[in-house]
Amino acid sequence: MQFNEYIDDYKEDLIESTKGLVRIKSIEEEEKDGMPFGEGPALALQYALNTADSMGFKTVNMDNYVGFVEYGQGEEYIAVLGHVDVVPEGSGWKYNPYGAEIHDDKIYGRGTIDDKGPIMAALYGLKAIKDSGIKISKKIRIIFGTNEESGCGEIQYYLDKEKAPVAAFTPDADYPVINGEKGITFFQLHKDFEVKSNKEKIIYIKGGSKANMVPDYCEMAIKTDREDIIVEYANTFKEMIGFDIEAEIKGDLVIVVSKGKSAHGSTPEVGVNAIMQLLAFAGELELDKCDATRFIEFMNIHIGLETDGESFGVYMKDEVSGELSFNVGLIDMNEETVKLELNLRYPVTHTFEEMMEGIDKTLDGTGMRIQNMIHQEPLYFPEDHPLVETLSKIYSEATGVEAKPFSIGGGTYAKEMPNTVAFGPLFPGREELAHQVDEYIFIDDLVLNAKIYAEAIYRLAK
CATH class of the missing domain: 3.40.630.10 (Zn peptidases)
Structure with missing residues (x-):
């Protein structure tokens, strides 16, 4: 040298x-x-x-x-x-x-x-x-x-x-x-809420900063008459599941905070996704059925804490580059609508079309729409x-x-x-x-x- x-x-x-x-x-x-x-x-x-x-x-x-x-x-x-x-x-x-x-x-x-x-x-x-x-x-x-x-x-x-x-x-x-x-995609999922709750309401859920970062913070505000019960359940949930979840009463709202661990979007498995932790907790609260809670249910069923896209119908793997990686990087949700930003990276011997076939099938009938798709070939x-x-x-x-x-x-x-x-x-x-x-x-x-x-x-x- x-x-x-x-x-x-x-x-x-x-x-x-x-x-x-x-x-x-x-x-x-x-x-x-x-x-x-x-x-x-x-x-x-x-x-x-x-x-x-x-x-x-x-x-x-x-x-x-x-x-x-x-x-x-x-x-x-x-x-x-x-x-x-x-x-x-x-x-x-x-x-x-x-x-x-x-x-x-x-x-x-x-x-x-x-x-x-x-x-x-x-x-x-x-x-x-x-x-x-x-x-x-x-x-x-x-x-x-x-x-x-x-x-x-x-x-x-x-x-x-x-x-x-x-x-x-x-x-x-x-x-x-x-x-x-790997092939890389960045895109947003949007859904407008038509059926809304007349009782308990999720006022907002906000978390993450970029699609290619595992979010280390997410926050939710709920308007409910079960304030004390939800705060107490947050502590119980944290002890039972191990998620870093906390809740407190602020005015007429319950504020729930989820803390995770940041990581690069290419290696979501080494991070802890604060958004998906919070949605898992929200899914256990038995809030009134509406489009917002149905969206949360969809997220917990089809993504959860998975980082390989299996439940979303996009799992792929090859010997050259390994498994597909799936990261939910950002959420911005209110009483009217929700926007997610995602970062999916697929193996080098697979194609964008294969991945999109799985996405389209999973989203069919949900009312969710894809916007601002960015794609890089492997x-x-x-x-x-x-x-x-x-x-x-x-x-x-x-x-x-x-x-x-x-x-x-x-x-x-x-x-x-x-x-x-x-x-x-x-x-x-x-x-x-x-x-x-x-x-x-x-x-x-x-x-x-x-x-x-x-x-x-x-x-x-x-």
């Missing part, structure tokens, strides 16, 4: 650059003038480009959609794609999610592992190549996206103006190499593909561990940009904290990533 000494010299600068980027709250917001995804992502992009500019690189900001750093000459180029936007922080952090605090040799904060730390590591890897003066035959770009967590709208903007790289990787998943990514590179083989070899040389490519449920820029696979940054055995509370990156891992990415960029560009 010929660039290791350079990276070691940059260690403190790499840490400070990562901390500076993490301190910017770059969640997608309403579009502003010249800021298509809001102020936060635009500020984060400019910070990254300013950092590269201070290193002496050419930088380009494409209207705050996307930016890139360029080094070298030639018509063809190789690239590293990372994103500077993040998902909402959620609740329950031990440390400030935008404080970039260091504790126990870890940098804490939203984006440290997904994806601000890794893309900074790639930038410093490119700096090592530049400072070494070593010859390359292809141009190199580090591309900073700003909308990966909310649809990847910036990549098409980039491709409308620039040609695709001949080879690329995105530091936004796991090591050793990700050669397959991605799969064979293990003997030159890009996969090259990156596998680099990982093996750097770690002394034989690389075995595998598939994931997460979706990365590899689905959006041709000739791209995901490569790191999470090492085997490390806890997966993307989209979770108390996200962090080990400083040693951040530095090792920079060393691996420097070698990978060089090998692809030479």
